[in-house]
Amino acid sequence: MSETQTQAGIEGRKAPPSEAYAQYMCMICGWIYDEEQGLPEAGIPPGTRWEDVPEDFLCPECGEPKSMFERIDI
Numbered sequence: 001m002s003e004t005q006t007q008a009g010i011e012g013r014k015a016p017p018s019e020a021y022a023q024y025m026c027m028i029c030g031w032i033y034d035e036e037q038g039l040p041e042a043g044i045p046p047g048t049r050w051e052d053v054p055e056d057f058l059c060p061e062c063g064e065p066k067s068m069f070e071r072i073d074i
Ligand SMILES: [Fe+2]
Pocket: 026, 027, 028, 029, 030, 031, 059, 060, 061, 062, 063, 064
């Protein structure tokens, strides 16, 4: 019996594109940090990932820390 195993099957599933930017919203005032925009006036260049935003980042509107932000999906 010759069984040809052409079934290499498992097609490489692609992870979601890592280029997709996310937005994070301040739960206190609703201000939104957009990774694509960054916050140049606070020294955060456009394209900066939320995890790369300094831990001492404060909401420019109400002064709450990063921990008060939640990721939002549009
Ligand atoms: Fe805020």
